[in-house]
Amino acid sequence: MITTRWIDVPATAHGRAARLAVHVTGKPMGSAPLAVLIHGYPLDHRMWLDLLHGPLAQQRTLAAIDLRGHGSSPGSGDPVHTMELLASDVAAVIRSLADGAADVIGLSMGGYAAFALWAQAPWLVRSLVLANTRAVADDEQARAGRDAAIATVIAQGRRAIADAMIGKLLAKNADAALIARVFTMVESLPVESIVADLRGLKARPDRQALLKGITAPSLVIAGEHDPIATPAESSAMAQAIPNARFAVLPGCAHLTPMEAPELFAGEVARLWAH
Ligand code: MLT
Numbered sequence: 001m002i003t004t005r006w007i008d009v010p011a012t013a014h015g016r017a018a019r020l021a022v023h024v025t026g027k028p029m030g031s032a033p034l035a036v037l038i039h040g041y042p043l044d045h046r047m048w049l050d051l052l053h054g055p056l057a058q059q060r061t062l063a064a065i066d067l068r069g070h071g072s073s074p075g076s077g078d079p080v081h082t083m084e085l086l087a088s089d090v091a092a093v094i095r096s097l098a099d100g101a102a103d104v105i106g107l108s109m110g111g112y113a114a115f116a117l118w119a120q121a122p123w124l125v126r127s128l129v130l131a132n133t134r135a136v137a138d139d140e141q142a143r144a145g146r147d148a149a150i151a152t153v154i155a156q157g158r159r160a161i162a163d164a165m166i167g168k169l170l171a172k173n174a175d176a177a178l179i180a181r182v183f184t185m186v187e188s189l190p191v192e193s194i195v196a197d198l199r200g201l202k203a204r205p206d207r208q209a210l211l212k213g214i215t216a217p218s219l220v221i222a223g224e225h226d227p228i229a230t231p232a233e234s235s236a237m238a239q240a241i242p243n244a245r246f247a248v249l250p251g252c253a254h255l256t257p258m259e260a261p262e263l264f265a266g267e268v269a270r271l272w273a274h
Contacts, residue, residue, distance in 0.1 A: 001025065002052060004072065005063075009092040015085040021045075021072035022093055023064045026057035033126060035060040035103035038090055038110030040132070040255075041197045042161060043185045044071030047107070050261035056268060060103060065093055067113075069193035071185075081193070081200035083109075087116035094124045101126040103272065107257065108132050108229065109197065115207040118214060128214065129268055131221040132229045132254050135237050137206040146202035153194045161194060162186035171225050171253040178258060211240035218244035219271040221264065223252030245271060 002025040011017045023045050026032070035056070037048045045064035052062055067086055069075035078085060090113060094102045103126050106114035111133025118125055138146065152160050162183050169182055218241050222234035231248045238246035247267045252259040 005097070007093055007096045009068075009089055012088050014082060014088045015068075015078040016076045018068040018076040018089060019074055020068065020089055020093060021066040022097070023052070023066070024061065024097075025052050026060050026062040029061050029097065030099075032060050033103060034094065034098040035062050035105060036090060036093060036097075037062065037064040038086075038104070038106040038113050039065070039067065039070065040108035040110050041201060042158075042165070042189050042194050043182075044189070046071065046181065046185055047255060047258055051257050051265055051268075054261055054265045056265050059269065059272060061097070063093065063097055063102075065090060069196060070189060075190060075193055075196075079196060079199065080203065081196040083112045083116040083200060083204045084120070086113040086200070087120055090114075090117050091121050091124055100124075103127045103129075105129040105131065105268065106133065108134075108254065109201060112201070112204050112207075115210060118216075119207075119210060122216070125216045127271055128216045128218040129221065129271065130218065130237070131256055131264070132223055132226055132234075134229045134233060135207040135211055135240070136233075137204055138202055143202050146198045150195050150198050153191055153198075158187050158189060158191065158194065168227050169254045171223070171251055171259060173251075174253075174259070181258065182255065208240065211237065212242065214241045214244070217271060217274055219267060220244055220246045221256055221267060222246070222248045223254055223256045223259065224248055224250050225252065226254045226256075228254050 048064040066073040111130045220238035222231040238244045
């Protein structure tokens with residue numbers, strides 16, 4: 001069973017106060033290590049549902065966060081969701097639900113936030129799964145793309161963002177039910193959150209220098225056909241992290257935990273077994 005916990009985050013140097021919904025399942029709190037799952041853009045905790053209902057729930061207390069302004073978490077009015085702001089929210093969740101560190105799983109924007117968390121408070125990270133994510137910052141073309149996406153969502157609404165992204169998020173042969181799940185998430189995300197995310201994604205720093213200092217046991221996961229975080233780039237990122245394992249999930253694009261939840265869970269279980 002999944003229960004929702006509410007965590008109040010005070011204002012910090014990174015942003016305003018917020019109320020976060022955290023969806024918890026698996027081993028009873030305190031009886032096993034905590035694992036936090038950080039979703040990507042423009043999504044929410046529902047992208048992790050297959051994992052929450054899978055075998056990892058036998059090993060950990062699983063906590064899937066709705067970042068501020070996503071899923072059940074109300075927006076905070078912050079005009080930019082910097083990765084540092086999102087990371088300080090994740091840190092507040094870990095402090096509230098665990099005695100010490102947590103296993104951290106971040107996908108794409110969630111991975112960028114995980115890098116920021118490592119930079120802010122590495123002692124809160126027991127192990128790190130970096131799925132379909134990138135250490136590099138946006139280049140000029142990508143930053144222009146963020147501005148174009150902001151203009152699109154303001155002028156045309158969320159459906160236009162979903163239409164533009166679906167072919168990158170899921171592999172070509174994705175079934176209709178999976179496509180519908182992704183559309184449901186994107187179309188329930190407030191426009192202000194999409195805009196604040198895009199500004200934060202555009203402003204995120206390059207994290208390549210951080211990689212060699214990541215000492216937590218790590219796993220980098222790529223999707224064979226991911227056009228956003230390509231397997232080649234993910235492999236180079238894994239090589240730069242001491243003792244990171246690298247896995248490419250066949251047939252997947254960007255949303256590997258939705259496209260191949262069993263393979264994804266198997267890789268995470270192997271990381272946790274060490
Ligand atoms: C995500 O899935 O979080 C986004 O694709 C990240 C990005 O656009 O850089």
